[in-house]
């Protein structure tokens with residue numbers, strides 16, 4: 514399917530089931546998830562610990578294989594892809610931001626940012642790199658190694674690394690989990706800005722109602738199922754929805 518044929522949906526899951534283990538100790542982490550994630554939006558995934566947020570994101574991003582069901586990303590059916598095509602998809606169409614930054618300590622910020630492109634032997638679009646780096650306020654930090662940067666700066670480098678290849682979608686797993694509230698606000702503001710200003714699609718797992726308030730839409734998971742959603746959330750409406758859904762704050 515072409516990009517236009519996939520319409521306004523950047524990633525979708527249909528009847529997604531993920532079971533870890535077998536027999537009496539098996540865990541049904543996802544129990545029939547149906548969801549369409551909209552292109553050009555910041556979608557937050559919330560829910561209590563163990564509700565399946567990371568599992569859903571990993572299945573959507575092609576980092577983990579579902580037990581059954583279908584995942585389509587950017588018009589491509591990820592759930593039935595060969596390992597080789599999955600690797601290519603992850604390299605070229607998907608960006609990742611993790612809680613732990615995952616920067617290479619021996620490389621400079623700039624080298625970390627361009628690493629995925631270098632590995633894929635793709636040229637760096639200098640104008641786009643400058644735009645991303647400038648927007649993230651990293652221009653005067655590019656020669657620094659990760660250990661010489663604050664946590665917030667390291668996470669902004671990780672965001673730049675995810676965005677510089679112009680992926681179809683960026684998946685962020687608790688991107689502000691290690692940050693103080695000021696740095697978290699910077700990173701979240703940037704992720705939202707990458708959607709509003711650069712047309713990026715971003716999917717973010719979070720525990721935090723304030724973080725979810727930056728999203729266009731919040732999906733609530735409980736026991737491996739989508740149990741509700743909220744459009745144009747604020748921290749307050751997210752808290753109210755969590756209480757109403759009885760899925761609780763973390």
Ligand SMILES: Nc1ncnc2c1ncn2[C@@H]1O[C@H](COP(=O)(O)OP(=O)(O)OP(=O)(O)O)[C@@H](O)[C@H]1O
Pocket residue numbers: 533534540541542560561562563564565566567568569
């Ligand atoms: N590799 C694994 N092997 C076995 N069980 C797993 C594995 N990964 C996750 N699980 C289980 O699947 C369920 C969902 O886990 P998942 O990490 O997706 O939840 P989560 O909502 O992201 O939780 P948290 O907010 O604590 O990170 C949990 O019961 C968890 O223990």
